[in-house]
Amino acid sequence: MAKQEVSATKRLRQIVNVISKNHFLANFYHQTNPEVIVAALEELGPTFIKLGQLLSTRPDLVSPSYISALETLQDQVQEDDFDTVKTTIEESTGQTLAELFADFEKRPFASASIGQCHRAHLPDGTEVVVKVQHPAVRQLVEVEVDLDLFTRAVRLLKYVPEGSVVDLPQVVEQLGQSLRSEIVFTIEAQATQRFYELNNGRGIFLAPKSFVDQSSSRVLVTQYMPGDSIKGLLADPPTLALPTGLSLADIRKGVARSLVENFIQEVFYDRFFHADPHPGNLFFLPVPAGSTQTTTQFQKQFGDLTLTINN
Incomplete structure (x- = not known):
């Protein structure tokens, strides 16, 4: 038990030191210097990196500049x-x-x-x-x-x-x-x-x-x-290869719709879902010309509501 307490004390000192030298709380509160926050999270290790990854998917909690900086924790x-x-x-x-x-x-x-x-x-x-x-x-x-x-x-x-x-x-x-x-x-x-x-x-x-x-x-x-991170599809202009014959707006709308529909199926139909679908885990690859896509349909009854989805 003493060894655990010593380890905790040493770790707490490290956390306080990193937070202090990077003015972590002030920067985060004012949403300034996001690159400093990212460096601090990386220095503090896996638990804090994971927190940064979670925040990178929450535009309701942090600013766009923070989202952009924290996204580097997903794969860098x-x-x-x-x-x-x-x-x-x-x-x-x-x-x-x-x-x-x-x-x-x-x-x-x-x-x-x-x-x-x-x-x-x-x-x-x-x-x-x-x-x-x-x-x-x-x-x-x-x-x-x-x-x-x-x-x-x-x-x-x-x-x-x-x-x-x-x-x-x-x-x-x-x-x-x-x-x-x-x-x-x-x-x-x-x-x-x-x-x-x-x-x-x-x-x-x-x-x-x-x-x-x-x-x-x-x-x-x-x-x-194969493929590239789907975040390249959101760039202006996109930084990844796109299928021909479709507008950028249609591609984005189609991908977004497919992601939402598939996630609904994962949660309500399969009851087994991907719990970390950040852009670093989603790749985009255009379908070669002449390829065919299968279409599936499922229905699920929730009380008086019937949910039907075509993929």
């Missing part, structure tokens, strides 16, 4: 060197890199709060993405200490109005559940495979297959999916 986090990655893979799976993959790109193409992603090929030639967890011991200690500190802090907040829309203790609890489940990659591997079975080929959507046998608690292997 400091990477681990190749020796660390190789050690993590081999210790976690019990196999050598050469046994698992025909080839493996040493440099990651993305690094997020929990892990970083490398391209590779399985021995049979299948192109895959390998998500490798950042050093696990540091994460497990910091996340648990951070969550404990958050819980204590929330209990001390005496000036939050009764009936507040935001239930802070519930937010901390949900954040804790999310982070703890993300740290165990076998959970994500199983969830990814289930999501693939439900959504791959549904309407305009493709979902990556999970290779559970090649994955472990700290390594996740999934099918490589």
